[in-house]
Amino acid sequence: MYTEKVLKHFKNPHNYGKIKNPDGIGKVGNIVCLLPYQNIHINNNLREINKISRENSVLSHKGRYNRVDKVTKRIYKGRILTIKNKLGKIRLTPDHLILGIKVPQGNKFLRTKNRKGLISAWYHAEQLKKGDIVLYPILKKEKDLDYIEINIPKLKWDFKSKEIPNKISLSPDLLKLFGYFLAEGNIQDKPTRTFISFTLNIKEREIVEDIKKISKNLFGLDVTVREKPRVKTVVVYLYSARLARFFKQLFGNGAQRKTIPDFIMNLPAGRQKSLIYGLWKGDGYVNLDRDGPRAGYCTISYLLAQQVKVLLLRQKIAPSIYTEKEKKIKGVNHKKAYRIHIGQRESLFKLCSILNIKYNPRSYISEKSWFDDNYLYVPVTEIKKEKYNGLVYNLEVRHSHSFTSESFCLHNCGDVMWLYIKVAKNKKGQEFIKDVKFETFGCVAAIATSSIITDLVKGETLKAALRTNKDKIVKSLGGLPPVKLHCSVLAVDALKEAVYNYLSKSKKKIPIELQEHHQRIKKEKKLIKNKYKDWISAEEKMHKNGKKINKKK
């Protein structure tokens, strides 16, 4: 599990113990190693969070759905951040943890070569800057299904409607039809007249023919086509009450409330291609002649837009999502809509191959966002600060203790680390760390990171020491298991706190960055203290008992 270097530092830790009369002490972490279920703080802009209840499942950073155990809310007054990337935006408190990568300064071009050294970890929201990368998980759950049953019984007095099969194969054609329906379909459900209709542009003959063919093949039903040249539309009717009720049950009715059912979302990615084909033919467009070639998809259903995003991510296609406000064009009311754009070269290429469109890309390979097997890596495009006063919400999620909001992953954890420093001046008159020692309560990784950070900063000037980041620590240890990466963050926090402590004690000027850092840690401590009062009192008791035992010795 651990590298040799980690074990070496664990076995024989360097510089452990206390310094008497230190110039600075940094105390970080909490003994409650149980992950303090991180809060997601979202205001009414993303109201969906307060609609989440227990029994709902949310997408975790591991790309699986996990059950929500608890939803709590509290009043928060203070600064919040709005972080944007191309998948959307999120508002949260600055101490929040996000799964991401801090891009080193000067490392502007993230070609493959430069990406290799980047390690992802949980960062506090306020640590991230424009241009840093955040990770978004790809849905991993997969469940193949060959047939679906039409579980709507034929009504007693229904002698008129034609027989349709009870069980239909979940074929590419059917998925395509589902796509068309999600895009263009509508259901009328009245006792005497229940049917499905597709409203299309008069030019979309190709789709009309396709629907005709599919419904004949799959259900043995003939469609009725009515052209309305005056409004430039053509309507395709599928008269089957059972089928209409079945579709209504699957997808919901009304353009604003349409959703894709779970069993389709969980199909293997390869089979979902036909659905995307249908959706795109209906509501989407591809414009390759434009200056920046792009494809787009538009819907007024929020949920459908989010689901299409998940579907596209599984195909390793990177979407951007925009919200369009309600507006009036030529006297016609347009509702609030969600636009999905695909402009990135590889993504567009993949989409075109699904849609059977020829595309010879001429643009450059994208540098700023990329996929691996588990995540989409996208840069932060904007960070805004604002004041907020109101309710914030928390979710407690089973198993992974993390969940994905619209566009980011959130999470948290801790151990205890105390770092002591002694500061002196060198020949040039610069302050440097003359001596450093640590005390750590924690696992192998926590002890090893503490040990290595003392090695790294001993003898360094304060300025140079503050440049030590978690990547440097992880690298010097020859790597850490992913679940233990937070330990390296803790070590950096402890060092920064120690330097802050020294500067504030000696009444010297403290860099703004360090001040902000200190504020964040202070806030975090308070938060955990409030949350885990009982445990912390038990801890203090333990502490006292320990002192007694030590005195006895």
Place this chain on the structure above:
Amino acid sequence: MVEHGIRIAEMVVRFHLGPLQKFLNSGKNMIKKNEKTKKRQIYLDYAATTPADPRVVKVMLPYFTAKFGNPSSSLHSFGQEAREALEKSREMIALFLGAKSGEIIFTASVTESNNAALKGVVFANKNKGNHIIISSVEHRCVLNSAKWLQSQGFEVEKLPVDKYGLVGPEDVEKAIRKNTILVSVMHANNEVGTIEPIKEIGRICRKNNVYFHTDVAQSFGKIPINVNEMNIDLLTASSHKIYGPKGAALLFIREGTKIESLLHGGGQEFGLRSSTVNIPAVVGFAKAVEICQEEMEKEAQKLTKLRNRLIKGVLEKVPSSHLNGHPKKRLSNNANFWFEFIEGESIVVELDSYGIASSTGSACSSPKLEPDYVLLACGLKPSQAHGSLRLSLGRGTKEKDIDYVLEVLPKVIKKLRKISPFK
């Protein structure tokens, strides 16, 4: 010509012996290296798994090669031979449990047995009700099977335990309802070693006409078990915890129990578990049981003595240390502690460097960063479970091993506490 021939011979030698020589040399080096780094190795994680007894391996060997037949092909002598071995093993184990041989089926693991028991009984008795009772300290395979059943619409009730990890029989009685199908309580806990009062629970279940299942993976071969005296309807046990091979386990199903099978196929194991039986493993399992039967009493006495010495020694020599689980009602081979101010993963890794294999319930050692649920159920705070250490003894444990642990462990704890800010 001759010269040429010699040259070829030379080439052959070089070509073939070169690598061979290298290989041989490397072998020598390897042995030397091993001798250099050879350190004392003490295995104290017998609750996780045990080595196979050489006597067990010996009886298994012919069934891999000479006696390889399939017990289902009973028309020829190869098959008959295998069938005979299978039935003899079954009889041997049935006798050990006080069961009939037709009540024992062989599976591949305790996880499979527990799945088969829970899901099988519950689905076969759907008509009776949809309520299941389990204890909160069951093994993960029972907990997660129950969780799955919950998702299938069954109601699962988890019984709390006291600070020692004991389930109260009166709690079971209170929890049983009209629509209760099954009660599942383990015999001995894998983490803290507490022995549950399954005899009383069995009596209560019998009185209320509810099926009683017990997982005896940890206690099998260590404590005498009789399915009739204890009123057990279903029981699961494993081979690799009693010095048998891995890949064999059993499920006892009392005659007349309504149960569905998980695996459908050729109808082996009385139609309850279709699969070609793993004959070598089953034969080994039976031999392991036979050995246990002979040595159980003596071994329990020996291990209890060693364990008491270990517990007493650790609590005496290490300040601020505590015992988890029941002081008396515990398995003869289990000792579980928690130490203040330090973390369990560190202890385990440090002990490993002294050649001692152990285990912890610390959150840091689990992939989910969650503390062990058994310790939490016993009322430990997460920060206390954080510093837990399990030492489980076994057949190979000697007195001098315990002395060694008692010499090393205080040193290790002291060293880690020196690093810790709390002391």
